[in-house]
Amino acid sequence: MRSPARRPPSDAELHARLSARIEALEDRVRRLEVLVRGAVVAGRTRSSGTASGRVRRQMAAPRTGGRARPRCPGCTLELPPGRRGEACVWCGFLFDAVRPRKRKG
Numbered sequence: 143m144r145s146p147a148r149r150p151p152s153d154a155e156l157h158a159r160l161s162a163r164i165e166a167l168e169d170r171v172r173r174l175e176v177l178v179r180g181a182v183v184a185g186r187t188r189s190s191g192t193a194s195g196r197v198r199r200q201m202a203a204p205r206t207g208g209r210a211r212p213r214c215p216g217c218t219l220e221l222p223p224g225r226r227g228e229a230c231v232w233c234g235f236l237f238d239a240v241r242p243r244k245r246k247g
């Protein structure tokens with residue numbers, strides 16, 4: 143893949159490059175840590191009249207009355223409600239592949 147004219151960088155060169163990168167990353171992490179700490183402290187201290195910062199939890203999927211939704215036999219993901227097409231919207235699995243239709247005539 144590489145052109146033969148170019149020599150691969152030497153170990154020392156690579157090392158220097160990597161260490162420089164690591165230093166930059168460490169610097170970044172340090173800054174981010176400071177930011178995160180500041181945010182945590184700001185979140186802990188309840189200053190008067192804080193309306194912002196409330197996060198609603200909607201991670202859990204709401205249960206739909208115990209009625210199981212049809213699942214795709216290919217990827218086993220629940221199919222979205224509504225019109226059911228010929229193929230899974232997630233993986234494109236063709237439902238006809240596992241549901242043979244009876245032909246009449």
Ligand SMILES: [Zn+2]
Pocket residue numbers: 214215216217218219230231232233234235
């Ligand atoms: Zn699928």
